[in-house]
Amino acid sequence: MxxxxxxxxxxxxxxxxxxxxxxxxxxxxxxxxxxxxxxxxxxxxxxxxxxxxxxxxxxxxxxxxxxxxxxxxxxxxxxxxxxxxxxxxxxATLKAVPGISLPQFWTYSLNVAKVSRSLAAVVRQNQQAAFTCGLIHGLGELAMHLAMPEDMAALDAKVKPLDLKRAKAERQQFGYCWASVGAGYAQAWGLPQTLVDALEHQYAPFENDVYEPLAGVIHLATWRARCKEATLDDREMAVTFPGFVGEVLGLDIDMVLQQDPFDWAAHT
Structure with missing residues (x-):
């Protein structure tokens, strides 16, 4: 599709x-x-x-x-x-999206929202907009699972929905990923263009002459929350840290982790 x-x-x-x-x-x-x-x-x-x-x-x-x-x-x-x-x-139902555990997905989304708000404060972006964007950043994943359940189930067997490599796998499989889907719906729903742009470019902020700081904030927050979902240790996080995005925003991995507002152990 x-x-x-x-x-x-x-x-x-x-x-x-x-x-x-x-x-x-x-x-x-x-x-x-x-x-x-x-x-x-x-x-x-x-x-x-x-x-x-x-x-x-x-x-x-x-x-x-x-x-x-x-x-x-x-x-x-x-x-x-x-x-x-x-x-x-x-x-309201917790069994509405094939292949997705909605309780896990909503908890993950709220984690991204809170980290996004915290990072936005550091780089002087709109904290409320960052929280909103982080909260809804992954809705495109749900839309894809609802529209293409069989194709997504096949991909889920290879790369889990909240895996750090998920967006890349979707782009290779379909030519687009959940970021573009979420942005497309956000545009149709009449949401602010700042949110639409952040959703659209969250997968690869600052590429192709795009400069949308909020997209970079969401990208880093998503990385942190997905590291938690994958239970990565310090070395594994260091290896996967999106350094280019952090560099553009003036954030290194230590600064990102210092802004992390969670006791992740409580969510394990």
């Missing part, structure tokens, strides 16, 4: 049922706690995406300008947020 054909397929991102349930409960309180609502939505890539789609809709008048949950909540009413949550609840 070509990239153009894939992007013409409908793609509905499944939410995490527990998060949706907690959010709906919070929204039923007489006085809603916006901080808790923001926290809940920000842990779920699908909820975040749905909210951003609403906030960037042409009817709101700010299409392509809202890049974070907090910005979206400042625009939308709680009634709108409740509609988003109920839509998510209707499609």
């Amino acid at each position: 070509s990239l153009k054909e894939l992007l013409q397929q409908p793609f509905h991102v499944p939410s995490v049922p527990r998060v949706v349930a907690v959010l709906l409960t919070e929204l039923e309180h007489p006085v809603a706690d916006l901080r808790r609502i923001t926290q809940q939505i920000s842990t779920d890539p699908a909820l975040t995406l749905r909210l951003l789609q609403w906030a960037n809709a042409e009817s709101v008048g700010l299409r392509g300008q809202i890049s974070s949950v907090s910005e979206a909540l400042a625009l939308l009413s709680l009634a709108d947020v409740k509609k988003v949550a109920k839509e998510a609840a209707a499609g």
Whole structure:
């Protein structure tokens, strides 16, 4: 399937049922706690995406300008947020994507988001945009598994979905990878061009005269989170560290690891 054909397929991102349930409960309180609502939505890539789609809709008048949950909540009413949550609840399932463990995938995505936000602070990029982009950076992988389950299953047997070499394997197999798929959908959903560009170029930042610092941030955060998934030791991380990307951003491996906000042992 070509990239153009894939992007013409409908793609509905499944939410995490527990998060949706907690959010709906919070929204039923007489006085809603916006901080808790923001926290809940920000842990779920699908909820975040749905909210951003609403906030960037042409009817709101700010299409392509809202890049974070907090910005979206400042625009939308709680009634709108409740509609988003109920839509998510209707499609919330943990068995929706063939070949993908969604609990693992969502945890991994949240890890990328948090590392992205931390790195963005160091290189003076928009931290909220970095968090959002990190949270949704891998949605193209889900879209590919939904649209091409047999082809992806064959590739999964050779290279796991969260392997460091996965994007390269997909490009060799299909001529594109999850980064381009995610960017294509983000463009169609009306997300800010900064996010679209970061998603598009996250696989190979700074190549072909492209300079999108946020793409480099996401690339490094993805490397760190996938190292965790692969349980790489210090030597293996040093060997796989994308030094060119770090050099352009002024970050070496020690600086990246120092900004790592996780006790990875707790997630093993």
